Amino acid sequence: MPNTFPKHNKLCGQERIAALYKEGKRFTAWPMRVTYQPTEEDTQVLVWAPKSLFKRAVKRNHLRRLMREAYRLHQDILGEQHYQIAFNYMDKEEQPFTVIEKAICKSLKKISEQS
RNA sequence: UGAGUAGGCCGGUCUAUCGCGCACGCGAGUGUGAGGAAAGUCCGGGCAGCACAGAGCACCAUCGCGGUUAACGGCCGUCAGGCAGCAAUGUUUGGUCCCUGCUACAGAGACGAGAGAUGUGAAACGAGCAUACGAUGGGCUGCAAUUCCAAGUAAACCGAUGUCUGAGCGUUGCUCGCGCGAGUCGGAGGGUAGGAAGCGUUAGAUUAAUGAUAGACGCCCGCAAGGGUACAGAACCCGGCUUACAGGUCUGCUCUCGAA
RNA sequence: GCGGUGUUAGCACAUCGGUAGUGCAUCGGCUUCCCAAGCCGAGGAGGCGGGUUCGAUUCCCGUACACCGCU
Numbered sequence: 001m002p003n004t005f006p007k008h009n010k011l012c013g014q015e016r017i018a019a020l021y022k023e024g025k026r027f028t029a030w031p032m033r034v035t036y037q038p039t040e041e042d043t044q045v046l047v048w049a050p051k052s053l054f055k056r057a058v059k060r061n062h063l064r065r066l067m068r069e070a071y072r073l074h075q076d077i078l079g080e081q082h083y084q085i086a087f088n089y090m091d092k093e094e095q096p097f098t099v100i101e102k103a104i105c106k107s108l109k110k111i112s113e114q115s
Numbered sequence: 116u117g118a119g120u121a122g123g124c125c126g127g128u129c130u131a132u133c134g135c136g137c138a139c140g141c142g143a144g145u146g147u148g149a150g151g152a153a154a155g156u157c158c159g160g161g162c163a164g165c166a167c168a169g170a171g172c173a174c175c176a177u178c179g180c181g182g183u184u185a186a187c188g189g190c191c192g193u194c195a196g197g198c199a200g201c202a203a204u205g206u207u208u209g210g211u212c213c214c215u216g217c218u219a220c221a222g223a224g225a226c227g228a229g230a231g232a233u234g235u236g237a238a239a240c241g242a243g244c245a246u247a248c249g250a251u252g253g254g255c256u257g258c259a260a261u262u263c264c265a266a267g268u269a270a271a272c273c274g275a276u277g278u279c280u281g282a283g284c285g286u287u288g289c290u291c292g293c294g295c296g297a298g299u300c301g302g303a304g305g306g307u308a309g310g311a312a313g314c315g316u317u318a319g320a321u322u323a324a325u326g327a328u329a330g331a332c333g334c335c336c337g338c339a340a341g342g343g344u345a346c347a348g349a350a351c352c353c354g355g356c357u358u359a360c361a362g363g364u365c366u367g368c369u370c371u372c373g374a375a
Numbered sequence: 376g377c378g379g380u381g382u383u384a385g386c387a388c389a390u391c392g393g394u395a396g397u398g399c400a401u402c403g404g405c406u407u408c409c410c411a412a413g414c415c416g417a418g419g420a421g422g423c424g425g426g427u428u429c430g431a432u433u434c435c436c437g438u439a440c441a442c443c444g445c446u
Contacts, residue, residue: 003133012322014308048322057154058347062326065135069327072134097327 005072011044011084020046020084025114029107031091031099032067036083036111043082045071049089063089066097070104077108085111 011017024037049063067087087104 005134007136007324010322014322017322046322056347061348065326069134073327 003072003075005045005068005075008042009044011046011086016044016084017046017086020086024084024086027107027110028090029103029110031089031093031095032087032103032107033090034085034087034107034111036085039082039084041082043075043078044084046084046086047071048087053089053092054094059094063094063100066100067104070097070101071108073101074105074108077105078112081112083111 011020020037021035024035026033026035028034045068047064047067049060051060054060054063067089071087087107
């Protein structure tokens, strides 16, 4: 599986996002909260950091890019099953890439094991 | 030589690997991709929709003089006063008192009155000020404007009020005047929230690209190991203002001394 | 993205430019065998930085934070 992250792998649309947060399973993988559910369609991923914790848009963008990059590099952990996944950043501090990468790996393993 | 002051400019560079948006291409691929403030949204335009016979009132903004501009409340020059500084310079204020009104405490008296001195007071017949007056400008709302396509629903229900003895609507805050003329207002409830244009212009997305990792160089701190490298991220586009900002650099001017 | 509102005592709110008040809460006293209620008294405040003015919570500018509306 190539380590790419094209546009159709992004989760978008108010209805889909609302449905995921309403119906999906969730757990915490510091410094993020993960919400996911299996799906028949392509795997779609949503990544964000809240404005209430990070006032400056630069920081939010940076965190989003770090999380997205970590997912892109390790998405092959998931295997054949497709999922809708949302990662939202929770910690008050900006964590470095290595920390986020670890957390993403952990949570992806957890998802693939649980289902 | 040191200190200060004003203005301008820059605000990382390169390599490797893995990626993202857009354009072109059948394809391999090629080209291109954040800022001086992109920010705050404080002004001014463009642009869009609605409206516009006319009159009056209200409301908001501006306020020495001259120039600049598409326009401005910005900028440049200049005059006068206050404040800071030895100075260069910085900063701030700037229509008028005829009408309406305010000037606490103190003081005999505070804008009313016969006048003056002393004292009081920021101000004592001289005034100062704005909510007052004058001049000039302003139709209203804003790209979540607006237009189109697709999908879908509820012309139903309850209450109030009205059909020429006229409700209400438009004239954009109000009045007059003018025009329209059978519905209108409130309650509770139902549906949708996808796509395209707007937004082409050497970024142009639609939940949002411009990134990550590793190494080298430059700069700063430190004896060294090592650490740090600002403020900050386009969402229709321009001209300004304001605020944030590590460090570097150039030019003019002022004061101070000859020197560790 | 666009537009609007607010910030006053621990809390909720007042205040035409002239000594910043009210209620609840807190503390002290009176009353009571003790407590509550009641009565008397006290402490405590203008988000921050400038400007106008004799004088600013009020007017003006900047800034920080919070809240609301618009597809």
